[in-house]
Amino acid sequence: MTGHVSAAELIERGVDAKKAAGLADELNGILASSTPSEAWQQIAQSCFRTDDSFELHRFLYQAASASSRASHDPLPAWFPQVDARQSCNIGRMMTELGIDSVADLHEWSTQHRKAFWGWLIDKLGIHFLEPFRDIADLTGGAEWPCWFPGARMNIVDSCFRGNSDATAIVCEREGGSLESVSLAELEALTNRVANGLREHEIVPGDAVAVDMPMTVESVAVFLGIIRAGCVAVSIADSLASAQVAARLRLSNAKMVITQDSIRRAGKILPLYEKVVAADAPRTVVFPAREEVACELRSGDLGSEKFLSDFDQFESEPCEPHSHSSILFSSGTSGDPKTIPWTHTTPIKCAGDGYLYHDIQPGDRVAWPTNLGWMMGPWLVYAGLINRATIALFDGAPTGKEFGRFLQAADVNILGVIPSLVKTWRSSRCMENLNWERIKLFSSTGECSNPEDMFYLMWLASFKPIIEYCGGTEIGGGYIASTLLQPNVPSVFTTPALGLGMVLLDDEGEDSDQGDVFLEPPSLGLSTELLHQDHHAAFYAGTPSGRNGQIRRRHGDHFERLPGGQFRALGRVDDTMNLGGIKVSSAEIERVLNQVQGVDETVAVAISPEGGGPSLLWVFVVLSDRAALEREALQKLLQQAIRAELNPLFKIHDVEIVDTLPRTASNKVMRRLLRQQVLQTKST
Numbered sequence: 001m002t003g004h005v006s007a008a009e010l011i012e013r014g015v016d017a018k019k020a021a022g023l024a025d026e027l028n029g030i031l032a033s034s035t036p037s038e039a040w041q042q043i044a045q046s047c048f049r050t051d052d053s054f055e056l057h058r059f060l061y062q063a064a065s066a067s068s069r070a071s072h073d074p075l076p077a078w079f080p081q082v083d084a085r086q087s088c089n090i091g092r093m094m095t096e097l098g099i100d101s102v103a104d105l106h107e108w109s110t111q112h113r114k115a116f117w118g119w120l121i122d123k124l125g126i127h128f129l130e131p132f133r134d135i136a137d138l139t140g141g142a143e144w145p146c147w148f149p150g151a152r153m154n155i156v157d158s159c160f161r162g163n164s165d166a167t168a169i170v171c172e173r174e175g176g177s178l179e180s181v182s183l184a185e186l187e188a189l190t191n192r193v194a195n196g197l198r199e200h201e202i203v204p205g206d207a208v209a210v211d212m213p214m215t216v217e218s219v220a221v222f223l224g225i226i227r228a229g230c231v232a233v234s235i236a237d238s239l240a241s242a243q244v245a246a247r248l249r250l251s252n253a254k255m256v257i258t259q260d261s262i263r264r265a266g267k268i269l270p271l272y273e274k275v276v277a278a279d280a281p282r283t284v285v286f287p288a289r290e291e292v293a294c295e296l297r298s299g300d301l302g303s304e305k306f307l308s309d310f311d312q313f314e315s316e317p318c319e320p321h322s323h324s325s326i327l328f329s330s331g332t333s334g335d336p337k338t339i340p341w342t343h344t345t346p347i348k349c350a351g352d353g354y355l356y357h358d359i360q361p362g363d364r365v366a367w368p369t370n371l372g373w374m375m376g377p378w379l380v381y382a383g384l385i386n387r388a389t390i391a392l393f394d395g396a397p398t399g400k401e402f403g404r405f406l407q408a409a410d411v412n413i414l415g416v417i418p419s420l421v422k423t424w425r426s427s428r429c430m431e432n433l434n435w436e437r438i439k440l441f442s443s444t445g446e447c448s449n450p451e452d453m454f455y456l457m458w459l460a461s462f463k464p465i466i467e468y469c470g471g472t473e474i475g476g477g478y479i480a481s482t483l484l485q486p487n488v489p490s491v492f493t494t495p496a497l498g499l500g501m502v503l504l505d506d507e508g509e510d511s512d513q514g515d516v517f518l519e520p521p522s523l524g525l526s527t528e529l530l531h532q533d534h535h536a537a538f539y540a541g542t543p544s545g546r547n548g549q550i551r552r553r554h555g556d557h558f559e560r561l562p563g564g565q566f567r568a569l570g571r572v573d574d575t576m577n578l579g580g581i582k583v584s585s586a587e588i589e590r591v592l593n594q595v596q597g598v599d600e601t602v603a604v605a606i607s608p609e610g611g612g613p614s615l616l617w618v619f620v621v622l623s624d625r626a627a628l629e630r631e632a633l634q635k636l637l638q639q640a641i642r643a644e645l646n647p648l649f650k651i652h653d654v655e656i657v658d659t660l661p662r663t664a665s666n667k668v669m670r671r672l673l674r675q676q677v678l679q680t681k682s683t
Contacts, residue, residue: 007021024677080485196308207672368402407433418449474522482494590604599626
């Protein structure tokens with residue numbers, strides 16, 4: 001691409017032959033006389049129609065990127081609106097504080113952390129049952145801050161501060177019709193859950209597991225558990241029974257609340273059956289449709305017998321640091337990290353929704369997710385605390401039915417994982433829908449592919465994508481994009497406010513490409529792990545900053561671009577991200593090593609060229625007497641993963657090897673195996 005377009009190239013991409021020559025002259029005039037950014041803005045504003053093909057848009061964007069005045073920075077595909085400073089939340093914040101740039105705002109927020117968090121909790125309307133003496137007590141050091149000392153609170157109260165008649169949730173079940181639930185109705189159901197827990201002898205502090213799809217009922221269950229002063233244990237509905245059992249054991253759950261089955265792509269999949277196979281404690285079962293469609297164990301009960309008749313409940317007062325929920329994130333051992341969220345963690349969720357995703361009262365926010373992954377609770381808090389409507393689709397988000405739901409529900413903020421967008425682009429199932437109501441997208445969960453993200457922008461007549469990266473142990477993101485900065489597909493523009501971030505090379509020195517280290521304190525950052533050493537996991541051995549500040553390892557690898565933006569390069573440890581779900585190599589290998597004929601395995605994640613979801617490669621050493629062909633072996637290994645871990649984890653390729661490369665201390669050299677794959681792919 002030279003920055004020049006011909007009539008023939010335009011015709012090839014769908015432009016009418018009679019108009020192609022004149023349009024080519026107009027485009028070449030723009031490309032020759034403008035900077036790449038100016039050229040793309042002019043082309044987008046004057047030369048496009050909403051029905052022009054994606055191929056034409058991509059071709060012209062590439063032409064602008066390749067023009068003779070192209071800089072070292074990637075070309076933005078979207079630019080902030082003229083009134084952005086007045087219309088978006090973060091812009092109004094800067095105006096109120098008298099700060100001129102996002103970079104200056106970030107510097108202010110890390111130098112004046114108490115003032116920043118105080119400003120944010122005031123804007124969010126966070127409710128305290130008893131007032132705090134200070135925003136944070138840091139006498140224990142930045143690693144162990146005490147947030148809001150002296151206060152008593154229940155974070156669920158902050159979810160119900162909006163207009164009781166406003167729509168809290170708009171929802172649709174696969175094959176059903178659109179329904180809506182008011183804030184008052186959601187709170188009433190939440191209170192019936194809280195009262196039901198008390199009536200069935202669940203007391204404050206008890207852990208109660210939720211293994212349900214994202215529905216009105218599961219949101220009410222999640223909030224009701226926390227309102228009652230209990231701890232909601234989030235379990236993804238896609239997990240196999242062995243993984244459910246591990247999470248019930250690690251959380252010491254006293255009760256499980258689940259659903260009889262789930263419906264996906266027209267298939268009925270058992271859910272209660274998996275919970276029973278996990279040897280779950282007393283279980284409450286909600287119906288997927290009108291009534292529970294399975295026989296219950298002795299002692300288990302249907303939701304109609306569990307839900308209280310009383311729909312009023314006074315929230316249980318809690319310490320800010322009291323556990324509100326427990327989530328799980330893969331570590332480097334067999335068991336997942338068990339990460340408690342406190343009653344202050346949701347403030348981080350809501351704050352990120354307010355600042356980066358610009359969630360405002362009346363917005364409609366959709367994010368295909370589950371309460372078992374952090375974006376499920378994030379969506380609940382970010383939506384309700386910001387007085388927006390949560391849009392829930394109980395079905396597979398991969399087909400056109402989901403797209404029609406977004407259109408019918410008037411969704412204007414849509415979150416995705418990149419692999420979902422890749423599926424849409426491959427099938428073209430979301431084309432010819434009207435998504436012009438969308439004001440922004442957000443992408444998280446894995447490294448994204450710029451071409452896929454450009455396609456997503458095109459689906460909604462070019463709306464920005466907020467790249468958002470963080471973790472369960474952060475309660476949200478540590479880096480994001482904003483509506484005040486030009487938007488480049490797959491590129492981040494700012495570290496999260498109130499949280500320091502540095503990139504360090506292998507020698508521990510500041511670098512433009514390196515491992516991510518965070519500089520606490522920040523609301524949302526975990527301060528403990530259950531059953532594991534939190535300090536060892538995040539702080540032990542990390543280099544201090546120039547002024548002695550402590551640093552916290554995270555495990556991502558990033559690069560800083562010349563213009564100050566950032567691009568994700570993947571994980572640096574043995575944790576991988578498959579389909580937006582974090583899983584450790586140890587978890588995968590433990591399952592695969594049990595397959596008959598297998599002596600040892602090593603699972604590694606490979607990032608495809610151009611970005612996108614990680615691909616799972618498995619290296620296998622067979623036992624002496626095993627005689628398995630590669631294709632048959634891959635099928636056996638995939639069956640084991642489907643049964644024991646998660647059917648969403650797909651093996652991309654299998655390599656049968658005689659031995660594995662090891663260090664002198666007998667540790668497998670995973671980086672060498674990754675390099676071997678990359679070298680094979682390049683030849």
